Amino acid sequence: MxxxxxxxxxxxxxxxHGPFVWASYVLVYIIIIYLTLSPLLAKKAFLKQQKxxxxxxxxxxxxxx
Amino acid sequence: MNWQWFHRLGSPRWFYEKTDxxxxxxxxxxxxxxxxxxxxxxxxxxxDAKQKDSYRILxxxxxxxxxxxxxxYLMAIAGAIGLIWKMKLPYMVMKSAAPIGFxxxxxxxxxxxxxxxxxxxxxxxxxxxxxxxxxLSFLYLGVIALQNAFQxxxxxxxxxxxxxxxxxxxxxIIYKSxxxxxxxxxxxxxxxxxxxxxxxxxLYPLFTMIAGFYVFFTLVLILFxxxxxxxxxxxxxxxxxxxxxxxxKDEVAP
Numbered sequence: 001m002x003x004x005x006x007x008x009x010x011x012x013x014x015x016x017h018g019p020f021v022w023a024s025y026v027l028v029y030i031i032i033i034y035l036t037l038s039p040l041l042a043k044k045a046f047l048k049q050q051k052x053x054x055x056x057x058x059x060x061x062x063x064x065x
Numbered sequence: 066m067n068w069q070w071f072h073r074l075g076s077p078r079w080f081y082e083k084t085d086x087x088x089x090x091x092x093x094x095x096x097x098x099x100x101x102x103x104x105x106x107x108x109x110x111x112x113d114a115k116q117k118d119s120y121r122i123l124x125x126x127x128x129x130x131x132x133x134x135x136x137x138y139l140m141a142i143a144g145a146i147g148l149i150w151k152m153k154l155p156y157m158v159m160k161s162a163a164p165i166g167f168x169x170x171x172x173x174x175x176x177x178x179x180x181x182x183x184x185x186x187x188x189x190x191x192x193x194x195x196x197x198x199x200x201l202s203f204l205y206l207g208v209i210a211l212q213n214a215f216q217x218x219x220x221x222x223x224x225x226x227x228x229x230x231x232x233x234x235x236x237x238i239i240y241k242s243x244x245x246x247x248x249x250x251x252x253x254x255x256x257x258x259x260x261x262x263x264x265x266x267x268l269y270p271l272f273t274m275i276a277g278f279y280v281f282f283t284l285v286l287i288l289f290x291x292x293x294x295x296x297x298x299x300x301x302x303x304x305x306x307x308x309x310x311x312x313x314k315d316e317v318a319p
Contacts (some may be wrong), residue, residue, distance in 0.1 A: 021118060036288070040181070046299075
């Protein structure tokens with residue numbers, strides 16, 4: 001199994017098809033990175049918000065005692 | 066027969082706790098396979114005699130196309146289980162599958178369009194495969210829209226499940242479209258029965274990408290479902306405990 005291109009330049013250009021191929025892969029990677037990160041960030045934000053909510057509830061309970 | 070496993074499978078808490086250990090492994094496996102397949106497909110697979118290097122788009126286009134359809138079936142089956150057995154977890158899986166499936170259809174339509182330009186000389190054609198596939202994208206959007214259209218969680222779930230089930234009619238149409246209306250899109254390259262029309266040196270990186278995207282789909286479906294579980298179960302004690310202890314480390318740190 002060998003690298004199919006003679007130079008980095010040939011690899012980027014791919015005989016004129018480079019822009020199409022690279023655009024496809026860049027798009028795919030943007031979307032799959034987004035799909036990986038968005039639920040993780042949403043979960044983190046949710047837990048943070050819930051924690052604040054719990055602290056507020058606790059404070060208001062303590063205050064009313 | 067012992068049905069305990071089935072009931073346990075329907076418990077959001079059990080699912081959340083069970084999958085906790087799987088996530089890091091799936092993350093490593095999915096990204097490992099995808100990066101390997103990408104390097105292999107872009108740089109090491111031989112050039113196609115007819116399509117030249119533009120065929121390398123196949124390595125992202127075809128696997129995502131398979132999975133976007135499998136994802137639709139999974140979403141519809143989850144909806145059906147929710148409707149029949151009135152279980153909470155399948156509805157959460159159904160809701161989580163919709164944005165993932167939609168993102169996959171965006172990938173397939175965009176890469177297909179980009180591939181079509183140098184190969185067919187056009188970005189878009191109202192050919193059977195492309196049109197029926199566009200409908201799949203709209204079906205995913207429909208499920209997402211229905212999820213947000215109702216005040217009642219239960220009504221939103223039931224309506225989405227019915228739409229998902231009705232939409233399954235479209236999947237065999239997409240699959241057979243290349244044979245029924247053979248206009249522009251090529252017929253299947255990989256066949257379960259009969260010989261595939263692709264050389265092994267091009268096939269191995271394709272298999273790597275298919276495996277990579279399947280693991281990736283499993284991973285993101287679990288991640289989306291876990292977040293959805295926390296949202297829907299926010300009133301339960303175990304989620305409250307989880308939230309209370311979520312950033313204990315941050316507090317200890319100076």
